[in-house]
Amino acid sequence: MNSWIVSNLWLIPAMPLAFSLIILTLANSRRAGAAGLAIAGQVIAFVLSLVAFLSTLQTPGFRAVHNFTWFTFGDQALRLGWVLDPLAAAMMIMITLVGLCIFVFSIGYMAGDKNFTRFFAYLSFFSGAMLGVVIANSLLLLFVSWELVGLASYLLIGFWIDRPSAAAAAKKAFITTRIGDLGFFLGTLWLYHNSGTLLFYDQGRGCLEEAGLLAIGGSATFIALLIFCGAVGKSGQFPLHVWLPDAMEGPTPVSALIHAATMVAAGVFLIARVYPLFSLGAVNGVTPSLTVVVSVGVVTALMASLIALAQFDIKRILAYSTVSQLGLMMVSLGVGGVAAGIMHLIAHGFFKALLFLGAGSVIHGLHHEQDIRKMGGLRWILPVTFLTYAIGMMNLSGVPFFFSGGWTKEEVLHAAGHWPVSRLPYYLMLAGVILTALYMTRQIIYVFFGSARNTDVQSVRPAVFDSVEAATTTENISVGGTGHRPVFHAHESPPVMTMPLIVLALCSILFVLVLTPAWPWLHAYLNGEPARVDFGSLIQPMLFLSLALVAGGIGLGWLIYRRIRETDPLARAQPGLFRFLENKMWFDEFYEQTVITFSRILARLADWLDRYFWDGLVRLFAGIGQAFGVLSKGFDDHGINAGVDETMSGTRGFGRLIAAAHSGQIQTYLGAIAIGMLLLLVLYAWLG
Secondary structure (H helix, E strand, C coil), rough: HHHHHHHHCCCCHHHHHHHHHHHHHHCCHHHHHHHHHHHHHHHHHHHHCCCCCHHHHCCCCCCEEEEEEEEEEEEEEEEEEEEEEEHHHHHHHHHHHHHHHHHHHHCCCCCCCCHHHHHHHHHHHHHHHHHHHHHECHHHHHHHHHHHHHHHHHHHHCCCCCHHHHHHHHHHHHHHHHHHHHHHHHHHHHHHHCCCCCCCCCCCCCCCCCCHHHHHHHHHHHHHHHHHHHHHHCCCCCCCCCHHHHHHHHCCCHHHHHHHHCCCHHHHHHHHCHHHHCCCCCCCCCCCCHHHHHHHHHHHHHHHHEEEEEECEHHHHHHHHHHHHHHHHHHHHHHHCHHHHHHHHHHHHHHHHHHHHHHHHHHCCCCCCEEHHCCCCCCCCCCCHHHHHHHHHHHHHHCCCHHHHHHHHHHHHHHHHCCCCCCCCHHHHHHHHHHHHHHHHHHHHHHHHHCCCCCCHHHCCCHHHHHCCCCCCCEECCCCCCEEEEECCCCCCCHHHHHHHHHHHHHHHHHHHHCCCCHHHHHHHHCCCCCCCCCHHHHCHHHEEEEHHHHHHHHHHHHCCCCCCCHHHHHHHHHHHHHHCCCCHHHHHHHHHHHHHHHHHHHHHHHHHHHHHHHHHHHHHHHHHHHHHHHHHHHHHHHHHCCCCCCCHHHHHHHHHHHCCCCCCCHHHHHHHHHHHHHHHHHHHHHH
């Protein structure tokens, strides 16, 4: 079975991709067929991923590769391949399982959309592209799949293309991530130039193996930083984070897929995959490139946590929490905690998908209202959504014991606490723990606690949903003590949407079984080590410190937001600071006034140069060419041609004279001879 699954590992991404192409051929009316095919492709990919995962359990540190020659040019061969190891196997299980839950949820969420069929085709394409990233044993194959992920995100973020905000968000995401991908591409070329191969593992000759790393030598830092540019773009790290919150313009299942199972996870996975390159020449586990990774991660984590405190869009808050958590994962990778970072990535995939789908359930129940200021009191109206969302909130906040997010966060903090360079990232991450618990408590109070606030959902519903659930009834209910106004009646989502929430909630809890220090199975599995049972390790001072910080963040959030009025409490206390955070620290405005303005100036300059300088230069040379043509034509017509013509005329005249002399009459010839003889005699007499 090992050899079969390794040789046929390509089937895992190929299934969703193939079904995506089939779905695109279906008519819009074939909704059930489209959803069924997409889910079937995901189920097959999950089963094959499970087979691959089980194959890696036989030997600690299992790794098997399958390489082949794609094409040759001269005496060079370009080879591709795929790899099966614990990192790939764990990621495939998470992507396919979380993706399957999102696919099922989408059946209910997108039920009224006119492009239902096309949506599922894009979802399958997205999943297949990300699985291609995971199995790649070649940086080239990884880069190709990486770009397919970018294309899929563009199609899904801008799915509601008739909304200008969605179209703008799709273009922003695509262009911003291309900036990082340019660095990634340059790093790939440099790596190939130095090592002569793009295969990660190739019987000791791969670029991540000893021979390849020796060939890379002193260029490793620069190559690693260029590759890191790609991770910064895809994983929404500072300063290329600005696209990720705007990606919320896509349907909520897209947000869940981007933020949980695909795309943003790709950047963290990339750093983990090429970690030997980043750690080449490390002294006490520290290299310049890893230090940059830590610095970017710390800045991103704190910045995003602060901005999340002042957002009112339910999905945008979760988007900034994703940016923050990805920063935390980057810190873990940078300080050497690769297994801890991947553990947090996998756990985050489950509970962040839960949170986004829970937000989607709220939005669906309120008929596509996303402003948390217009919610409240939903815990009794949406009980399943509330319970599962609370589980996701506890995971994200880092509550230990029964929630996987708490244990993986502890692993990250433990790794950061032992970084030999500085303890500053560790202390800043502790501050991030408080902030995360604070903004998630704020959100859950706004949405589920208190009473319904002043709302007219119908007035803000996007036009794209006008045809959705046309039979929904309205009723007059009292809201916020402001009287009676017509609002939509909130309702719990159907089972096709709540069942994925329950599955993800259970996964985020049961996942604890392989995470705790008592039996750190997943940590040992990723490191290729045997797991040992040690219940005594559960008693750790850091665990109680973290628990105290989480409790402090939740308690502080409850004290501040337990009585919500028209104005946010932080906005009343610090209006200037709140406005700064609400406007996302004005990063978009700063980029608008600097990078984008500079780009516009360059574009106008290029346009002016093209229109007047280069075009004028071309016209000048064209004019000079035309002048030379006129002169050449005149010289040719009146000089060369005329001379040749006159010469030919003279020659023809002389020829006529000679021709006339050859009349064929004998007497004429005898007369000519006589005259000639006479002339010769006269000449002879004169000379004598």
